[in-house]
Amino acid sequence: MEKKKEKRPLLSDAEKNIQSLKEILSAQDILVYRFETADKKLCAAVYADGITDKELLGELAARPLAQENAPKTRLEAEKLLLFPELKEADDAETAAFEILSGNPALLIDGIAGAIILGTKKVALRAVMEPQTAITVKGPREGFIEDVKTNMSLIRRRFKTPNLQFDMLTVGKQSGTAVCVAYLKGIADESLVKKVCARIQETAIDGVPDSSYIAQFLTDRPHSVFKQAGTTEKPDILCAKMLEGRIGILVDGSPIALTLPYMLAEDFQSAQDYFVSPVRATFSRILRLLAVLVAVFLPAMYVAAQLFRLQLLPFGLLMTISGGIRGIPLSPSLEMFFLLIVLEVLIEASIRMPKYVALALSVIGALVLGDTAVKAGLVSSPAIIIIALSGISAYTVPDLTGTISVVRMAYLVAAGSVGIYGVTLLTGLFAYYLVSSDSWGTPLLAPFSPLIKHDLRDSVYKADLFSLRQRPQVFSPKNRTRLRKKSAAQKEES
Amino acid sequence: MKTNKIGMRIFLLIAAFLLLLFFSNDFGLIDIQKTSIITAIGIDAGEEGGMDITAQIAVPEAGNSGKAGNVSVKGARTVGEAISLLNLKTGWYPTLVHCRLILLGEAATKTDVFRSLDYFLRSQFVEDSCLVAVCAERAEDALGAQSPVGDMTYAAIEKVLSSEAQKTGLVSVNNLREFSKGYYSVGKSSFLPVLTLKKDAQAEGGGSSSANESQSGSSAKSASAGSDLFDASSTMLFFRGRQADVLSAEETLAFNLAYTATDFAYGNVSVSENGENVTYNLKIKITKKSEKVSDEKGVPVLRFSIRARAQIADASDAGSAQEVAQSSVVPAFVLQAAQDRLRLQLDAAFKKAQNCGCDLFGVCQSLQRFQPRLLQTLGENALSAAKASFDIRFDTLH
């Protein structure tokens, strides 16, 4: 076991303290700004170049200290400084951590310890609508990479003391800030504790993205199916927190995690809550059908050709049969090949610069598809099937990764065992999914186990007034989220 | 954790096995590219008690609904053997799941047709929902006919035998399941439409039949302009699987109006008006019909009850403007004549069926279900002892 290092105290000798900090922070971007007080005592601000607001440091720290005699105590010094965010550090390690976070350590000769000045300045991109969750109606704000900004976006929506942020640090090298957000009295606090404990147990060098944390939060990290919800929009996160879920924000990642997670939530779009319930229900049914098409259509098409021609109506059979004449590949290999091409095109168009991606899609769709058909490599019906499946998968953007893998699995099952292969794989997935849960919440809830109350916001979207209570699946302490109007209010209205 | 590892290994093994099957794709699999889709089967009596089987095979074409080719096997002992020979002859594996029509040559109905038809009941891979009909001559010829509208032959015949045709009473349609039910029922009887090929449609300017090709054996005939029409207005009666008698077109219409799913029909009635013979073409809409077998002092009596509304569709005599305007009103004497005519034809159909032992109207079956004791008493004489009574009433629309 690694021997715990002893902390080096910061004494009243500023020069020695500077030495101590430089020993820890030997990198060249760690700078020391030395200045003197009116009575010629040495002061120094140790800071990380690039992430510290030097102007603010000069105006609010150096100028007042240079104009006055040196303070005798830290309290006196803090009175001179005009910072709203001041902290103290008694040892070099704590001070070094703050310096690396962008907060300079102010050392004053004659005063033990350091004063940490909140002058962090990080280049941030603007809060804008995320590309993966565009809505026609509804808020357009999206999370950014800065955890503090993200927290502020949540705080802005909850003006309640019940909103809690538990701050944790993960990553031995990265020291990434992770924030567990929840609403006290609504979220299950024992779950919050368990999640925090699990995050703290994480022994990893660095956390570049929230997906790393998601892997540590699941019992089935190898699963094809997602184990934690994700969102890039604060309004969605807040809505989920109001249902009793907890949110996890990771510094450096614009994607927030939500726990517990249910598969059904990916079929819900933010827009569903801003349009009429009928429209929302229709959209959800459409999404469900689209996912079924995306997953099953290529497999069923192949299985029908290989094993069960009767599944195809006679007219369609003749059309397909005519179309595939002379194709050198078997139906299953033809579909497999096209699926691979589809995945390659998707991968390439995501990675490529936008203007190239546009050209690529034209090449992919027109040149590749059309030429392949003309060359007799693939048949037109197969291209239509793949196109339909590919487009359908994007009706539920959060599940596209899963759909791609599952679709391929179904294709292999259908191509090797036939329609019964599809049935067996469905059975296997069913047994797998019904026995999976996300922090005590069944993955297939509210369908399995059936939770009648929660069906109101599943495939079917009830009107707002029917959703008076929070989902029962999370067993929230405070179950009511919408109260009936009081008699007096009714009279007024 | 150890179990997880074992589970993962088993999973990988299964996945590898599936991938092997997937990529090898050759484990006795007969896919769409190796299959010939049989749309119709013709069964004719062959030499020395064998049978000649003709299969109409759909030949798909890119960007087209396809054409059809006929392949024949002569002198097979069973249909199963013939199907195997088809495979041998063509190299394609024949699939019968899209077989929608079985045509029996007239000569084949002289013996028990279930010698050949039971193949379709035995096999799991053949549908018993297909239509069955008898050809006035050879089934092979009927399947080789050219439709004037460019349909594949089976499709043209299927239209003649469609449920729409049945609804208008022109054809007594039957499928394999119903035919088999009749064969295995207490009456051991059933019926099939008789398909007659009419080669006189040339002058009617049938369309081109480029989509049609006919082969016999391995030789192909070049496509010719379609000129063949089909008629299925008469009905063959079967007893114990053999041809028993044939109902004429009028008897078939009467049978349909009284017993099958016919809703409306057009029929001609000739009456004498002012000393002249005038033929009225009536549109008859059945409003209610039933048939019931009752026990009347030990005699089974089949009672037909038919209620219909009639309307004049046309008349051979030129009518006045007022008469044409009131064509929904049918004179009482015309209605009476129509009633009499239906009664006469129905009685003729009943007697014809009775005489040949065919329980066309399900008398024995009704007795079995509703009067089992009477059936037991009468035994095999139940049908011959039966009498028919008719309660037919036509009304005019107004």
Place this chain on the structure above:
Amino acid sequence: MNEKALNVRQICFLFAAILPVTRMLVYPATLSYRAKNDLVWAALISFAAEFAVIALLLLLAKKTDLTFFGLVQNTFGRVAARIACFVFSLYFFFSSLLPVLEQRGFILQVFYENVSSFLSFIPFVAVSLYASVKGLRSTGRVADLSLPIFAVCIPVLLLLALPEADFTALLPVGSTGAGNIFRSAAEGMNWFGGAAYMLFFLGNFRYEKKSAVKILSAYGIGAAIVLFFLALFYGIFSDIAILQQNALAHISKYATSFTSLGRIDLLFIFALSPVLLFALCLPLQLSTRCAAEALHVRPVFPAAAIHLLLLLFILFFNQSYLEIQTLMTQKLWYVFVVFALLLPALALVLRREKGAGAGGARLKNGRRL
């Protein structure tokens, strides 16, 4: 959340949606072999008998929280309980053999165009093995998934079939004679394992107010659907009913064969196939659980052994469905009467502890059966 493996609703769904589908394949043709047009009455006798035994078991569930193992242990001791479990494990395995071959036949007929390799059905063993290791909780949850599938597919198939049916084919009532009807009912007992399942659900669900009414009503609904299906089946096929080995695949094809959409009914049959799969896994899951309890080992070991045996059985009797069917229905029908009806009914006389609570049902090793 309910800590028990099952809940009342899931048992209801099992009786209303999963078990009825198993009686829609070969069972109708088997009944029509002897009972002919009286097949509905023969089935009614079987349903009534099973209903009565389930009612008795629910009475038992109302009075005790103990599992079957616990009840036998209370009365005869631990060794006897383990022997009883082992015997039932054998029974569940035995009772799954005909359904496995039955579904194999169904699969090969409906899912494949021409005679396919037996390889097509073999992967079922892997799925069943996985399901068996998962335990009763997964059984309950797949029942939740099965209900909507059943509720959509079966009405569509029945509605498509309805215009083809002539219900007078069921007349005259009782024409085949009481002997044939009862014999037919007895020969169909292989398809009535519901009471034995219920016996092993004891202690694994929390008996709440009106649980018995709910479960028996669900059973009644399931039975009514099957009886209607049988009536429809005979109404459509009458004298050729015995030829229709996989009734579910046949009844609705006449409405769809000649439509432009083709055999659209096949899609509903395929959609139902996972429910058939769940039903087929059920006796094997229970066999595994019983063996695990009897041998006091983790379920994965008996599951592996049971499924290896099953695999060998499928390989050896791949082409012997009719022989196995004759053996199970005409010669060994009494085995099913004993295990599916008599023994579950006798459970009522076992010693129980009133209000033992959840802990009472728990075995020494902390697991539940």
